[in-house]
Amino acid sequence: MLIRKHPSVMIFLALLAVFTIAVTLMSEAYGSGVVPTSTVKTLGKTLCLALAAVAMDLVWGYAGILSLGHMAFFALGGYMIGMWLMYARTGEIVAATLANAPIPPTAEELRQGITSQIFGVVGSADLPLTWSFAGSLPMQLLLVLAVPGLLAFLFGWLAFRSRVNGVYLSILTQAMTLALSLWLFQNDNGFRGNNGLSGLQNIPGLTEVPQSVISIWFLWASALLLAGGYLLATWLTAGKFGSVIRAIRDDETRVRFLGYPVEGYKLTVFTISAMICAAAGALYYPQAGIINPAELAPIASVYLAVWVAIGGRGRLYGAVIGAMVVSLLSSWFTGGRAPALDLGFYRVEWVNWWQVLLGLGFVAVTLFAPRGLSSLMDALAGLRPPRRLGADLGPDVSALREKEAEA
């Protein structure tokens, strides 16, 4: 039903499957080895970022809420899974060391050992209360969704109930992510301060499996999650619910007079989107290997908005295209692999100039292609607006003008 109404979903899923299989066949673990493991990891991470962009498109492109703090939910998801990864992995190491002792270690000794291993770096000897469930994977997986979901719900409830809108809401979301980041930077609140959580690429119980294999597994998981998130977002935006949230984006007051509880809708979309973001983050950070409070810096969330804008907001595949193109280009340019441009009098080193290029690209897209890169898809599909040569679209002068309709 969903697919019949939205053929783009089928195309998207097919492309995603082809991409995943192609990377697998070229990987070091399962194929020819053309694609190095580090690239596989980059691609897997990019899929997670694309899912975050889909979540961003849901709140911004569809519901009109420009959240500039969405990466906070992404990072929180990463922290939640990171706690288990670090705790369980350290547990294995501590158990291995203590196994040589003449008397087998008690559970308490094991716990002490893990605590001093993890928190020695911030000078703490007690396991913080927030780590109570760190030993249990199901609990931490639940928290991956629950903690960011609850934060988004509380934040949204306060903000939407007081009818904070537009740029003020964006500023509030920035303040939220900044405050959270500063809080996490402190050493004494149980998240290891600016050290963050590290060694996340070592999956407990899979010590024997080489990273080249694990990276492929994560690529598959990321692709599956992206497909699931994309389907969920399509389902949300396809029916009457999607109709209502787009209406809220365009004219909130009118929707209220139709009898729809606008705040409830915003809160629902915001919370769901935060949870999608968190799930993406929970898969991203094990591939990145490390997470620290800098990941919650406001700039990260601004980038997310830029990806969606460049890809084309209000279209889910636009968000995916934007995130993948921009973040892959970004890692190519900043990775030092892009050949420097020699102008004779000046050598353009892309590591330094990439941001300028991105900025110019952003301006160009906003000015010349308000629909973003996804308008290229329109061109491919022949979905061009008919040439009316300036004639009115409707039967009289107050109808949309050709120029307006293009935007």
Next chain:
Amino acid sequence: MTALLEVSGVTKSFDGFRAINDLSFNIGTAELRAVIGPNGAGKTTFMDIVTGKTRPDRGQVLWGERSQSLLKLSEAQIARAGIGRKFQRPTVFEDQSVADNLTMALKAPRGPFAVLRWKPSRASVARVAELAGEVGLADRLTRKAGELSHGQKQWLEIGMLLAQEPRLLLVDEPAAGMTLAEREQTTTLLRRLAETRAVVVVEHDMDFVRRLNCKVTVLHQGSVLAEGSLDHVSANPDVIDVYLGR
């Protein structure tokens, strides 16, 4: 006749200016009423108060058989209670099709989760088609609302109001920007609607009010100046003063 809407002693000031001053009046369950008055008489503020957009400083607004106070309800709750509002400027969702606009307005549960579960049924599709037919947009169901003409947008908005099935319809200057033929149609429609529900038309075009041929309430400086048939109120010296004597 019992009152459907009872406004009593309502006062609202904006920065010391009394937009509504001790306003009281009733509307019956199936009644067509025109509210007229010069600019600044408080017509729009009155509508804002009834629909929950503005909270009055004093007074009461009671609704329905159970005399429920509307002052504590949100705009959305008031709309769900059965009060529909037609704005002066046609406000339809231009980015969505005529059918989507109408479907959104159809009377159905409004909560986010109920709407997520909602699926178009044969009945809902038929109702949308019927409504579109009623407002003369039957062949434009799949067009984007933004592509309609001004008059057609007005009609679409009226169709959306009908879809809501309100018990009280507040209509702000329906005739503004309409051609003569469209006005004729609008008059007929409003009169027909008032057979089954209450309709309040805010208007300052006397000619249009005459066509409606209904009870008229004249507002001036935020309170009721006169009430009765159009001939009755236009014979009232105060009304003549307000309208002509300046």
